[in-house]
Amino acid sequence: MKVSLKWLRDYVDIKLAPEELAERLTMAGLEVKGTQTIGGTWDNVVIGEVIALNPHPNADRLKLATVDLGTGQVTTVCGAPNISLGQRVPFAHIGARLIDPHTGEAIVLKPAKIRGVASEGMVCSEKELGISESHEGILVLPAEAPIGAPLGAYLGDVIFDLDVTPNRPDCLSVIGISREIAALTGEPLRLPPIHYEETEESIDSFASVDIVEPDLCPRYCASLITGIKIAPSPSWLQQRLNSCGMRPINNVVDVTNHVMLEYGQPLHAFDYHKLKGRQIIVRRAGNGETITTIDGTKRALNPDILVIADKEEAVAVAGIMGGLDSEVTDKTDTILLESANFNQATIRRGCSHLQLQNEASIRFDKGLNSELPLLPLKRATQLLLELAGDRAAKGIIDVYPGKSEPKLILLTAREVERLSGLKVNINGILKVLKALGFKCQESNSGSQISVSVPYWRGDIKCSADLVEEVVRIIGYEKIPITRLGSPLPQQKSNLSPSAQQSNLKEKLRNILTGFGFQEILTYSLVSLEKLQKLSPKLELKIPPLKVANPMTREQEYLRTSLRAGLLATLSHNQKFEQAGVRLFEIGKVFLPHHPPVIASEAKQSQEEKELPQEKEMLCAVLSGPRAELSWQADKEPFDFFDAKGVVENLLNQLGLKASFDIGDDETLFQGRGANIIVEDDKVGIVGDVHPRVAQAFELSNTICLIEVDLEKLLTKVTRIKEYQPIPRFPSVTRDIALVIDEQVSYRRVENIIQSFPLVMQITLFDLYRGKQIPDGKKSFAIRIIYQSPSHTLTDEEVDQTQEQMLARLHQELGATLRS
């Protein structure tokens, strides 16, 4: 909400400088987002009176105006069509800082000759003064503007732009903000006196009000003013509306807006003669009912929307917008003025249904009190009588089915200290609460206060709310700074599943960054297309959960896999990267418990809904040359065995040993993918990405991908390992070279060698095909380390074992020793 400092000064004396005031309000919860100073640059602009107007000797459209400045007279050239004798006008001396109306830039007024006549300054338009965009003519000041006074003193203002929190609709009003200032500065609050004459004829003989839905409309007040003459508002009123960012329209509408800004109560003026049956009915809209609102839009209504109707049809959408037919026009001579209270949720629903929001609905939406409408109605009636109307009907219609008693809350000084840590005595508390308009009564020999909450503070419901009031007015900066003194909760075991999980995640992150992987974090929401691209046939195994109101199609589904994010990131970065890229992400995937079957999707009942399983996964990709371009580095691209090596080393660091099965994951290329097996369970996959998948992500190189299910992995690492004694006896190393059929996998060889108890370690140190090896065969060079936990091995023992080993390798796999 924008509010003028000058307007605030009508209700409270303000001695603080504007910046200080803004700071105090902000600290107390009413944030001043911006401050705009009007007239801060008007040092050389004064108020003058036009005392003579003569034609310009050389130009028909220009005039020579003589302006009395109190201290003397000056003559200036003026082209404004609206200048006339006797006007009070702003006069800028040479040196004044103004706005160039054509460029909008700040300029300093210089002496000038206009068509041969010297001008000693100029009479200014609103635009030249920076007040508004208006440049059709000069700014004409009210007749009471003091001649000779600096314009800044008369018209200058400071506009605060306040960010009012949703709990404080009372601060969407000048009086509400003034009350805050009064409480913060200790100054008294002055409310406008309300008094006006009424005619003999009672309002009841003009109109009646029937509330059909008392729950949705707790109160409806109305007054009636006759002899209305629609005209522009006086300049002070226009200025006030302008200063608060509202456009002046005519005297009637401007008065309703003025009072809304002043009290925070929206008002609506109906053209009385357009109301059929002289009746106001507050009811729900009918099914299929429509209304054309004042913006000219025909709107479809429904029974969730509350309307104000006459005997025949809706004349306004309650609290949101008036109807075109009953709008005040130039011909209006009698108005029925509405000041009512509507249910907050109803207004909110109505706004969202009609996609409408305005100054009135914003206030109702925050929840106004049903005690509020009467005073603003009287204030508006008074102003209308002063500015637009002739007579007010006797009395006020006040239908009030929803009256509620003021809330009573007990507060003690002890409670203030218990919550805030700030010691405030009873008198200090009373002072703050009274200044804010709370009625307080001390009881229990002064240790307890019974606080009656004023109607405009619907946000105050319990003692904690009062504690905040006390502390924020005294100032949050006064709250002491202490450290938590309460005992520490019992610490969770490091072996608890949640501790283990975060521990595992941190370990993995450290290991992978150590291996040269860059961590990335990608969005939880992805497009369906991206998930589909993970399969060459564009099939989805798990239907992902959909967001009902996505921002974009790119972020419409909750990811069921991290793969898409990694491949897309790789694709995005590939064009900038010279060297190979290693990326990983550790994050959640979202797996619905009840994958909706497409046909019955619509029928799925509420009971079936569950939160999805949120599963922690690790995914990593490698692509491009193994090392950066360098005079010494390995220039070969990453391949399957790099990825497999990452998996083996990663698991090794976690104290686990992996084995690998031929995998059939569809993201991976057939024959180049493997399942990662730990203790007979599949914990993940590793392999080359299927070329079709790579293509779909616009990737050209071979991409190796690793994916590990962290929940499964967690079950493996949580088992506490048993210590193995360091071997005490020397080991014996033997190298063998086997020639074997191409079809026989290395693992089968390894398994046989491994099965001999004396074998401690096996290392494949060469794989050879070519010269000296027959076609269809390959040669494995293997180093075997033998060791016994109980004694020093003899050559005979090792020879014997190796002989048996070679015999089995020959028997079972057809392997022969390479000569």
Add this chain to the structure above:
Amino acid sequence: MLEQLKDLHTQALDELNKVNNPRELELWRVRHLGKKSSLTKILRSLAALPLEERRKGGAQANEIKRALESSLEEKEKLLQEALLTSPLESQRLDITLPGRPLPAGRLHPTTQILKEICDVFKNMGFQVIEGPDVEWDYYNFEALNIPQHHPARDMFATLWIDAGMGEKARLLRTHTSPMQIRLMERERPPIRAIVPGRAYRYEATDATHESMFYQVEGLAVDKGITLADLKGTLFDFCRCIFGEEREVRFRCDYFPFVEPGVEVAIGCSACDGAGCRLCGYSGWIEILGAGMVHPDVLARVDIDPKLYSGFAFGLGVERIPMLRYGIDDIRLFYSNDLRFLRQF
């Protein structure tokens, strides 16, 4: 033969004196002590001689062999010494050639700052827990004093899984605060925990807004916890993260699930409080919302608000590296351009 041996010895020593480097020394060794050296030949030929001569000649030859071996050893030492004090030209390196590259792996800046934040609170006795990203309306709103149609719902533009289903609707949590409720449902005071995690908003993205971001939620509940404790805790946190000098502002603000409510801002580092585009010309940058847990929230999880009190806070994570490194666009975080990520 003895003469011959003597000559051999003298000649070998002469040659040894002329040896200047290890390569020449090796050649000398092969020539004089190798399998085909004259000395070896003499030793082999001894077998054919009569016993007396064989004994004499053998003793002499072996003595010379030992002498040459020890001379060799000496020379070796000398040469090594010389090499260490003035190495050969060929052994010099062009030390300006670049080193062999090692792959540089880094953590995402968000992960780095999350760890930093969590460590600060862990030192204050807070335990770290996590919670679900997909939540019930109940935990995200209802239980936090934001029922259906509450005006404060405007503060949280929501991405829904189920639209318009009341408290049984699923949504992407708009903040980490639902974990306050989940925590208090399963634990009794004293409670002291933080919850790092992702949060989501239905929001058009721009330089300062993302539809997904990280928060760290904090909660402490026990007897006698005050707003002053909250102030102390958060001031400590700000000092740890932003340094001793940075100004901190603790002002009244509104969040439906706390009362009294607090906003913490730190002095803008870009303009030092003078006002700039980064801080919206206020000189301050909001980093977290906080307050005393609302008595209705405590009562909802069966913690007696008359006996117990607590504070809660919710901290925007990306803000911190943005301030620290002068990052002017939050969208850089999750678009994962390596040219950005490698800078941290």
